Amino acid sequence: MHELICVGCGPGDPELLTVKAVKAIQNAEVIMCPTSKEGKPSIALSVISSLIDESKKQIINLVFPMTKDKNKLVNAWENNAKTLAEAVISGKKVVYLTIGDPYLYSTWIYLHRELETKHPDIKIKVIPGIVSMFTFASKVGISLAEGAEKMVVIPSCYDLSRVKEIAKNCDTMIFLKDGRYFDQVIKLLREAGFSDKSLFAIGQDLDTDNEIVKKLTLGQVTDKVFTTKYFSIMVVKRV
Numbered sequence: 001m002h003e004l005i006c007v008g009c010g011p012g013d014p015e016l017l018t019v020k021a022v023k024a025i026q027n028a029e030v031i032m033c034p035t036s037k038e039g040k041p042s043i044a045l046s047v048i049s050s051l052i053d054e055s056k057k058q059i060i061n062l063v064f065p066m067t068k069d070k071n072k073l074v075n076a077w078e079n080n081a082k083t084l085a086e087a088v089i090s091g092k093k094v095v096y097l098t099i100g101d102p103y104l105y106s107t108w109i110y111l112h113r114e115l116e117t118k119h120p121d122i123k124i125k126v127i128p129g130i131v132s133m134f135t136f137a138s139k140v141g142i143s144l145a146e147g148a149e150k151m152v153v154i155p156s157c158y159d160l161s162r163v164k165e166i167a168k169n170c171d172t173m174i175f176l177k178d179g180r181y182f183d184q185v186i187k188l189l190r191e192a193g194f195s196d197k198s199l200f201a202i203g204q205d206l207d208t209d210n211e212i213v214k215k216l217t218l219g220q221v222t223d224k225v226f227t228t229k230y231f232s233i234m235v236v237k238r239v
Contacts, residue, residue, distance in 0.1 A: 008129020012207035028095035081114035167192035
C-alpha cells in the first residue's frame, strides 16, 4: 500500500521537531508544503530547511488561497489533494508539512478528507507537532489551565458577539491568528468580567528572528502593545 506522511512542524523552531518528524523529512524524496499564494515561500518549509539538502529533494509548494470564497477553497483542496495522491501513487516517498499540529486549524485537515474519500488506497501516517499555544506558555511562564479552570481557543475574532458570550464562562482565552482584531477583543473581555489584574500575554512570529513576546496585566495594556501580524497569539487569564 502506498503511504503518505504528514508532519507537524511545530511553532517555528526546528529544534522543537520530534525525532520521528526529522527522520520522515530526511527520508522523503518529495516534500510538499502549503503557501498562501504562487511564488510566496512556505513558512513550513523554512522551519525544516536547515535539516535537509533541498537540491536532493523535490520541493512542491501547494497554494491555499487566503479567501472566504468556499468555491475557491474547495477547488484548492481538491487540486492539492490530487497532486499529493499522484506523487504517492507514483511510488515516491512523500511528506506533507504543516506548521503546528496537523489537526489544529491546519491545511492538512482538508487534504485528509479529500484523500480519504477519493484515494482510500493510500495509507496515511500523521506525526504530531507542538502547537504555538504550548511553546508560548513556556516562554511567558503561565499555566493555560489548572484544576477546574475552563480554557477556550479562538481561531479568529470575526464574530465578536459570540466571543463575548464565550468569555463570560471561561477562565483562560487563547486567541490564535490575525492580530488585527486583538485591540477590539480587550474591550470585549473587560465587559465579560476580566479585571485589570487578569494576566495578559501576547506574541508574534514565535521561534523566529522577529519574535516578540510580552507579558502584562490587562490593566497595563495600551494600543502600543498590539500586533497586526497574522501569525500572532494572545492569552488572557482571569485572576
